[in-house]
Amino acid sequence: MSQPVRASLWAGLYCPGLPLSAVWDHQPGIGPVAVHSHQRGQARIFQAGRIAAQHGVRAGMGLSQALALLPQLQSRPRNPAMEQRALEQIALAAYGHSHQVVLAPPDTVLLEIAGSQRLRGGLQPLLDQLVKTLRQQGFRVRCGTAVVPAAARLLARVGQHADSPERLQHTLDALPIDALGLAPGKQQAIIGCGLRRLGELVRMGAPERARRFGSALNAELDQLYGRQPTPLAGWQPPERYRQRLELPVPSERSEALLFAGNRALDHLGGWLEVRDRALTALHVTLEREDAGNPIALGLSLARPGFDRARLLEMLALKLDRIRLPAPVAALVLKAETTLEHRPPQADLWDGRNHGDAWPALLDRLRARLGEEALSGIAPQADHRPEHAWRWVPPGTTRVCTETRPRPTWLLPEPRPCQRADFRLEDGPERIEAGWWDGQDCRRDYWIARDGRNRRVWIFHEHEPRSGWFLHGLFC
Amino acid sequence: MPEAQPLQHLLDQRSDLWRGRRRPQARCTGSGRAELDAWLPDGGWPCGRLVEILPACLGSGELDLLMPLLAEQTRQGQPVMLIAPPLVPCPQRLHRAGIALDRLVVVRAPDQALWAAEQSLKSGVCGSVLVWHPRGRVDARSIRRLQLAARESDAPAFVCYRRHQQPPPSLSALRLGLEPGPQLTLLRGDGPTRALHLGRANVIELAVRRRQSASAP
Structure with a gap:
């Protein structure tokens, strides 16, 4: 009778190492790292990096104990704002693959993929591509798919897939209770009743469940099994681009700054692509460790576009020109963009891209010689010859x-x-x-x-x- | 005889092959002045090679000499670089000579002049590049780099030395002495040994030619 409605399918991207990646910005060769949080006035390890974990540093361990175990361990406090930014970065990558992206804080991003299945020739290639892109950006994610968004979030944690309602029910029923990620007290209460799997919990009558474990659990289970719709707030990439990148270790070496700049350009490129905009100028601010006046570098492009290699080269030329008075703690990138987007065109005959080479030359000369060193000369209407021209x-x-x-x-x-x-x-x-x-x-x-x-x-x-x-x- | 034609063609393609009778014709671009073209060894400014100009003093006519070339190139939309000129080029005069000012870029960075010239040549987009050598000693290596960069581009490259500067021994295509007049002498490159006095007539000639091309559709 009714038209077959295209069933939606949701993928969850779960990033278990997000607190760590957010504050330690994936710098290679940095040594053992960890994140700690404060619990009842005591610093405790929240998450340990791979090298630290190999040396026995565990989550929940006191920071002083971890330092005694591994003196060269570097640990930073958790930073919720940076975690949020990192999550948005994952969402940005996801936005290139789907029209509907939802943030599920603190560590998961959901995207609708039924409409994008044919984009990369199937579901699996699409997810593989996404995982690969995110790995290049320094995020290791786990994928799960389900026909219901709330379930996709749960299945991403365990890495399972359920592409039909029947399969979803089957998969969910088999999950252990602790996969739900409930508060420890509530989880203990359920397990104390002799319930091991989610299916057993669901088979218990709803009124009794509400009486024993509270009504919130019922609503949660209804959403999970798709009996109730999940409230969703769609995520959109920001209108304006601004990104702050903290350096893992304050540095005045231009290589370290360029490395961080390279990472930031990755992100900027993704943003420009999903927003379909072209870059006209990039303002880079170097924040000093000693909280002195920040150093501003402006990179303006003679032609709107985004050429990573050229931007990096210009940044290197700019950094060569200045002497840093103190180590730099963070980089702030602000982009000026335009909607006018002209892809570079190569010459039909010799295949060389002349249209782009000229602005590239001007940009390169400006970056090293300064904005004012390049000029044209123009006449000016004045009878006095010394006033009759100007740069x-x-x-x-x-x-x-x-x-x-x-x-x-x-x-x-x-x-x-x-x-x-x-x-x-x-x-x-x-x-x-x-x-x-x-x-x-x-x-x-x-x-x-x-x-x-x-x-x-x-x-x-x-x-x-x-x-x-x-x-x-x-x- | 029909076989001789391809062989001739093959030999012509080899620029490294020296044959006794005739020097291989280098690629060049017209200077915009008939008598100068006739006087220059290759029949014009050599492309992709470095031309050294040694003026007797500042303002011996180095820019006037090249104005017809610059006018032609800018009118075709090719950008032209003037790098580290010693004085201010007068826009009214350049306009009168037919140069499209929006295609002309002046680089004012004397200490980085040779680097800027090298970059401009390497980009391969410039119509021609004219660089004034910074004051002080001439570094043979930087001139050599400029030569190599010139080879990467199709443009004629000109380097103008200061008074009393001695150019290094180099493999530049042409070395011209220039005296007020302007009067040209060939210091390097095989060609006529007589000096060429250009005088002021050329400008008028160019103006006539421009008027003709403007009246054409």
């Missing part, structure tokens, strides 16, 4: 109306000279101007020859100074 950004077009002869070279400032050194050839050209801005002048310009037979441009000034000045060279 402009390259590529600026301006109209030129001057028809009188002008020299090839202008001296930056007119230089006093002796009339006797020159032979006047052509002139005079009277220039009287500037009464409006207080730099009033009255001069007679002459084309003359100097002792070396060069044609020069000199003038005899009557006001405000009096005397002869050299202003330009004609060849």
